[in-house]
Amino acid sequence: MNTQAASRQPGSEPDEFEAYLEKIRRFTRDVLIGHEDVVEASDEIPADVVDQMRDIGLFGISLPKQWSGLELTQEQQVRLTFEFTQASAVYRSRFSTTIGLCSQMILDYGTPAQKETYLPRMASGQVTAAFCLTERNAGTDAGSLETTATRTPKGFKLNGIKRYITNAPDAELFVVMAATGEDENGKKDISVFLIDAGTPGITPGPRERMMGQRGSHVSEIFIEDCEVGEDALLGGKVGNGLKMALRGINHARTHVAATCVGQSTRILSEAIAYAKEREQFGQPIADFQALQTMIGESRAELAAARALTLEVARKFDAGPIPHIDIACAKMFASETVWRIADRAVQILGGMGYMESHPIARLFRDVRVFRIFEGTSQIQQLNIAKHAIKHGVSGQL
Numbered sequence: 001m002n003t004q005a006a007s008r009q010p011g012s013e014p015d016e017f018e019a020y021l022e023k024i025r026r027f028t029r030d031v032l033i034g035h036e037d038v039v040e041a042s043d044e045i046p047a048d049v050v051d052q053m054r055d056i057g058l059f060g061i062s063l064p065k066q067w068s069g070l071e072l073t074q075e076q077q078v079r080l081t082f083e084f085t086q087a088s089a090v091y092r093s094r095f096s097t098t099i100g101l102c103s104q105m106i107l108d109y110g111t112p113a114q115k116e117t118y119l120p121r122m123a124s125g126q127v128t129a130a131f132c133l134t135e136r137n138a139g140t141d142a143g144s145l146e147t148t149a150t151r152t153p154k155g156f157k158l159n160g161i162k163r164y165i166t167n168a169p170d171a172e173l174f175v176v177m178a179a180t181g182e183d184e185n186g187k188k189d190i191s192v193f194l195i196d197a198g199t200p201g202i203t204p205g206p207r208e209r210m211m212g213q214r215g216s217h218v219s220e221i222f223i224e225d226c227e228v229g230e231d232a233l234l235g236g237k238v239g240n241g242l243k244m245a246l247r248g249i250n251h252a253r254t255h256v257a258a259t260c261v262g263q264s265t266r267i268l269s270e271a272i273a274y275a276k277e278r279e280q281f282g283q284p285i286a287d288f289q290a291l292q293t294m295i296g297e298s299r300a301e302l303a304a305a306r307a308l309t310l311e312v313a314r315k316f317d318a319g320p321i322p323h324i325d326i327a328c329a330k331m332f333a334s335e336t337v338w339r340i341a342d343r344a345v346q347i348l349g350g351m352g353y354m355e356s357h358p359i360a361r362l363f364r365d366v367r368v369f370r371i372f373e374g375t376s377q378i379q380q381l382n383i384a385k386h387a388i389k390h391g392v393s394g395q396l
């Protein structure tokens with residue numbers, strides 16, 4: 001196990017990275033934002049846009065060059081995320097489970113054969129991975145999951161139902177958390193399994209209809225007598241599954257915070273552009289101090305969320321993984337984008353409620369950031385427990 005190596009990637013050379021950032025800015029403006037209406041209307045990212053996302057390297061930003069990735073530092077990944085999430089967050093959803101939740105676990109805990117099999121194909125976007133933890137009776141309380149993996153002569157047999165699994169309908173690989181036993185106190189021993197799509201006994205259900213993020217595909221996964229070999233067990237050993245999952249979750253929470261910054265930037269820019277154009281009482285509504293208060297407050301909160309997320313990313317690169325600071329950034333940035341989106345609807349007035357303007361869609365899209373990768377309540381709880389035990393000087 002090599003927890004720090006992944007977070008201490010040397011990163012791209014500064015000049016090379018700045019050129020890549022500029023390329024991503026152009027791609028976001030010309031391709032991603034340009035296709036938002038098509039994605040929303042068809043509930044699908046067009047295949048040629050996904051191909052362009054692969055070609056430009058987005059599936060490989062978190063993996064080392066050894067595995068055909070771009071080997072960016074967490075700070076560089078976060079700065080990139082600030083850019084491409086100024087387009088619909090649905091694009092980010094398409095590769096987020098691959099670059100964060102799933103690849104980071106395999107990178108840190110996988111056997112050499114597992115890394116060889118999956119990481120290069122994940123970096124190129126050939127393999128989309130779905131992270132399968134949540135169940136009907138195990139959401140925030142993930143440790144109470146009911147999916148089981150029992151030993152067979154050749155490996156394991158899995159049974160259970162997962163729900164709300166992002167990219168399940170499009171995945172080539174399912175990364176499944178399952179109980180392989182329990183200790184004397186009845187606490188579940190959780191292990192992680194890498195199961196190729198098409199393996200008999202594992203089937204995604206129909207796509208959920210969601211409040212927002214149309215084009216992001218989420219479904220249940222039905223696992224029924226799914227037999228896998230020993231080689232499917234992540235790291236080749238049973239147990240330690242929640243710790244392995246947290247490796248991916250901490251990476252993903254940092255990226256959710258960065259996504260909230262990108263979405264806030266877009267939403268506030270849209271609101272300001274509208275306020276400068278729209279006139280009432282013979283003047284642009286941007287001239288009214290009541291609106292300036294909302295714009296000023298949003299701009300300051302955006303700056304705070306951006307600064308905190310960058311600081312957390314730098315700490316991530318320096319190691320050890322600053323899980324409490326990550327919780328602070330995820331909670332603060334997701335609450336911030338929600339407030340900014342709500343104010344933006346108010347600034348636009350009736351137009352903020354019309355689907356003919358992107359603000360209504362963005363408002364619906366950002367609601368989920370306070371829920372997935374750990375709700376705001378569970379982040380607050382964990383932050384508070386840590387502060388009470390260790391004081392507030394904290395990890396930063």
Ligand SMILES: Cc1cc2nc3c(=O)[nH]c(=O)nc-3n(C[C@H](O)[C@H](O)[C@H](O)COP(=O)(O)OP(=O)(O)OC[C@H]3O[C@@H](n4cnc5c(N)ncnc54)[C@H](O)[C@@H]3O)c2cc1C
Binds near residue numbers: 140167371
């Ligand atoms: C669009 C979407 C995509 C998702 N993608 C994935 C995915 O790819 N893979 C995956 O495994 N999961 C995924 N999830 C699941 C997500 O992580 C869970 O929804 C989330 O962890 C909350 O679990 P729950 O929905 O069961 O809510 P619950 O755990 O039932 O929580 C309900 C409420 O109770 C509160 N609560 C619960 N426990 C406590 C506590 N101890 N103290 C205070 N308050 C508490 C919560 O904050 C919340 O307000 C996704 C969810 C959504 C909505």
